[in-house]
Amino acid sequence: MRKIIFDTDIGVDDAFALAYAAQTQHILGITTVFGNVPVSQAVKNAKVFSREIALNAPIFRGCSRPLALPALVNSTTVHGRDGLGDALENPYDDKADNAISFIIDTVKAQPGEVTLVAIGPLTNIACAINQAPEIIPLVKDVVIMGGAFGTRGHAGNVSPHSEFNIWKDPHAADQVLSSALPVVMLPLDVTHEVLISGDEIRYLNFPVLTQISSGYLQYSLTHERFEGMALHDSLTISWLTHPEYFTTVKSPIRVVTDGITRGQTLRQLTQLASRFNPFEHCSKQTLCLDVNASKVKAAFFHSLQK
Ligand code: BDR
Numbered sequence: 001m002r003k004i005i006f007d008t009d010i011g012v013d014d015a016f017a018l019a020y021a022a023q024t025q026h027i028l029g030i031t032t033v034f035g036n037v038p039v040s041q042a043v044k045n046a047k048v049f050s051r052e053i054a055l056n057a058p059i060f061r062g063c064s065r066p067l068a069l070p071a072l073v074n075s076t077t078v079h080g081r082d083g084l085g086d087a088l089e090n091p092y093d094d095k096a097d098n099a100i101s102f103i104i105d106t107v108k109a110q111p112g113e114v115t116l117v118a119i120g121p122l123t124n125i126a127c128a129i130n131q132a133p134e135i136i137p138l139v140k141d142v143v144i145m146g147g148a149f150g151t152r153g154h155a156g157n158v159s160p161h162s163e164f165n166i167w168k169d170p171h172a173a174d175q176v177l178s179s180a181l182p183v184v185m186l187p188l189d190v191t192h193e194v195l196i197s198g199d200e201i202r203y204l205n206f207p208v209l210t211q212i213s214s215g216y217l218q219y220s221l222t223h224e225r226f227e228g229m230a231l232h233d234s235l236t237i238s239w240l241t242h243p244e245y246f247t248t249v250k251s252p253i254r255v256v257t258d259g260i261t262r263g264q265t266l267r268q269l270t271q272l273a274s275r276f277n278p279f280e281h282c283s284k285q286t287l288c289l290d291v292n293a294s295k296v297k298a299a300f301f302h303s304l305q306k
Pocket residue numbers: 011012013014036119120145157163164165232233
């Protein structure tokens with residue numbers, strides 16, 4: 001069981017990941033960020049979903065907009081208007097203490113022990129290391145759902161070249177990925193390989209997951225002729241519990257911050273000496289490019305079979 005800070009723009013698959021993390025990890029706190037929903041809604045969602053799963057971790061409010069780009073209108077088609085499938089009565093307000101201070105203070109108080117699980121735009125993590133770069137060597141690791149590297153055609157979901165979390169704040173992602181933080185990245189290459197059907201969700205005997213995902217499943221049935229969803233964010237927790245289910249490579253990673261490929265994640269594919277090397281001085285990160293999907297699903301079902 002790891003000590004984690006769970007950084008989320010809580011939508012439907014984030015909620016699945018939170019349920020999984022609550023069963024398998026020691027959650028020190030939940031930090032919220034804009035992404036699937038505005039950050040004020042993310043705070044409210046974290047509160048109501050924590051109640052649903054009887055989780056008692058403190059909840060914090062993080063960034064409401066990207067580092068450098070204009071704030072964008074949120075698109076919550078698949079996650080519902082409130083991000084959780086419009087399925088739960090939510091009596092909570094959006095008040096919460098500052099997420100960036102919580103990340104900095106917690107990492108400093110427990111050097112080498114805290115894993116940051118980041119499943120939304122990386123803005124909070126970038127702000128934390130910009131504000132307190134001295135925490136970089138104190139973080140145990142950062143486990144990120146994000147990016148796409150083209151394995152088996154998994155190259156993007158918000159644009160042909162970009163994955164949603166990275167596209168939302170490419171400058172933050174580039175700072176985090178090219179820093180000396182030890183990063184493990186779970187991109188679409190692996191998360192789009194792990195699909196869970198409506199029947200499998202209902203079989204979990206975890207009614208709140210069925211409730212919040214019903215709109216998502218209806219959308220997938222209409223648009224993809226498959227009633228199901230990619231587990232996406234839960235794969236960060238799969239990595240923490242079963243890293244042996246993944247095939248990894250080590251590479252520096254950068255992000256395209258503007259232009260038609262905004263949000264594209266790049267790894268170094270050649271070692272050619274060149275006069276311009278954007279990967280120079282970047283740490284080698286751990287990149288998951290393949291996954292044993294059936295084993296990941298079996299472990300997920302096992303943990304959530306209450
Ligand atoms: C990511 O985008 C979000 O909509 C999901 O919650 C996940 O974190 C997948 O690209």
